[in-house]
Amino acid sequence: MNKYLISKDKFNEFYDLYLYSFNRDDSQHRKDVFKERFDHSLVYGIMNGQKLGSGLFSIPFDINFHGVGFKMNGIGDVMSAPEFGGRGGASSLMKAALTDMYQNNVTLSYLAPFSFGYYRQFGYEQVFDHTKITMENTQLPRVKNSDQGHVERFAIKDLPEAVKTMYFENNHRGGVVRATWWWDHMLDKHQDYQIALAYDDNDVLIGYLIYYDENETFNIHEWFNLNPLSRKLLLKFVTKHQSIFQRFSYESPDPDFKADLLIDPYSAKLEVTPYMMARIVNLEDFLKRYPIKKMNLAKIYFKVDDTLEWNNHTWELSINDGIVDLKIADDKKDDFEVSIQSLTKAMFGYRSLNSLAKYGFIQGDLGKIKALDEVFVHEKPQLIDYF
Template sequence: MSRLDRLRMGKVETRHFQQFNELLRYVFQVTKKELQMVGWEEREIALAKLPVLEKADVLGWFDGEKLISQLAVYPFQVNIFGRTFEMGGLTGVGTYPEYSGLGLMNKLMRQALLDMQQRKQSISYLFPYSFPFYRRKGWEIISDKMTFEIRDFQLPKIRKVPGYVERLDTEHPDVRTVYRHFSSMRHAAMIRNELAWDEYWRWDLDDLTAAVYYDDSHQPVGYLLYWISTDVLHVKEMVYINQEARIGLWNFISAHFSMVSKVVGNTYTNDPLAFWLDDGEIKETIAPYYMARIVDVKQFIAQYPFKALGIEIHLTFELDDPILEWNQGVFTLHVSESGQGQLIQSEGMADFSLDIQTLTTMLLGYKRPSYLADIGRLASNKQTVEILENLIERETPYFSDYF
């Protein structure tokens, strides 16, 4: 019997937990010492990943009883231009090196995507350890992460606002109330269920604090998640429903002027802090963050909110997908006067052609049709590009979660 004949694909269950954890630790080269340096004990390290097996759909390859390759899919939801989509969150991807080159991960991913299709998870998100690898599998960049560093003397001057800030425990219900409102307004954001919140907090230390901004009606309308270490205020996330809350939260940060030498943190929008601050000569960097891929293009289009142009639109396009045959071929897109889309298999001349990666980033608004056409990712004439520009809402994707 050859080695390939010994291998079988199957569900990874809680009884496989030790093997699951060992494979993750080996693939990502996370040592016990590194995790303990940030305050994690061995038992906590192990238990942190147990929810993956309990709440996710985990697939693996087994050589006899030995787990040799795996991936997990979390059941999540995201807001896409105001509509709730079921999303399969891909994580825990890895194969032992001695089993590489056998096409195991390709088959695992195809099966995981087939399972997502059957669960009506028409889109999948992931945090990439390799952009080229996941691009070859059909995922594409859809969001950015900005980091900033502001010296104490560059902090904004305190401005009068009618509300106030309270420091609270991160588990305070007002934090979730603010985020629920915020995520309903922000395109591409995670709609956090209990599992998503658990993942959001998973690797945070105990000294994380929430500062919640309340307006003059005592309603929570913004929060700051932060910690202070060695004279540095670290911002995990700042969420605000309106500009009053934004100013109020920055007032709170600026009140630490005598306590910290600088403020560092992350933002997930295309709103550079440098322009907003009086002293804009700060350090800001931008890097791609999350990737996504459309799982089932017909399901996705049926849910997707195109802009209502008041006229019916009919476009035929050719689509390529490196893994999924149901996303391959020629399709005709019908968009009603009210923006309702429908996709049917078609024949004949295509108005444009592209791959699933390009379609994903275009429909999520990370890159516009005109830009994609300019760089050769979208093969189309100018008239069709203009129609696509008019059909797709203009809003930058926001995603601040990690799983």
């Protein structure tokens, strides 16, 4: 057992450190929601005398990456008491959590950074962006009523199982495969959220919209559409709130602006915002089960620079009729060298190896770099969840 894993009877100490470290107000609702996350996490901590000095969550999840399932642990609530800061406590816990992930056959890790630079030292890299769209109520587009389908509105606690199925079937770019407890946690955490459901004439669910009210703003939290009818129905539902709200905002997991789809692109404020980071914990597993885009690849040698010793090797890679052959080849001369951060970007489809080479993040044989780049997906990943 890792010496930094703490027992479940330390909940109150962990919760108190959380409140102080993040300047949060205590409430029964906050405590109950936090306890749900605590109960489903690997909880790490370092004692400072009789008090908890540092702590973090490592939350087990599954993700769907282009049809392939991988284990992923989400790092959350990394914190240290001010009097314990600067002693490397959080750093020790991060290293311990990553080691445990590898030993527990976890392939990937995600986190929400307070500092991108800080977490890059642990091998994490930005791969998830969001597009935030904001419009004043006077700028909303005109949407005609549809003579097909209908919309129903519910409190989030009454979310039907069909919504969970729709999310599951349309989540394939690295998003979380939501377990029952995580759905329950989300619903408990966001008790004031509401959901609008779009149905066709056969009463089949074709889309949903999760939203909430904050400071006279209609905030869209999550939006799925199976077809243009759903999009039209739910867009009309949104615009019918024009007289109630001053502004409308949607933070989409899709980093593509799509401003050209608006009648007047100037009517909306559009901005791409960095969201969360990812880390390859087990490179061998990620490469061997990766959804490759090229069925054959001549032998390539590439050196990976990583603080995790099991990834920090020169690797020999070839693909024959879709079968990946990967092995450690530290005795071979590499064709190029790449950091685990740059490789994470490329394998997640966030930025190509060719682009990384162009900007000087990879040096070596450009032909080999291009050949490996053709193996990887080139669609940017999408993540809605936050932890």
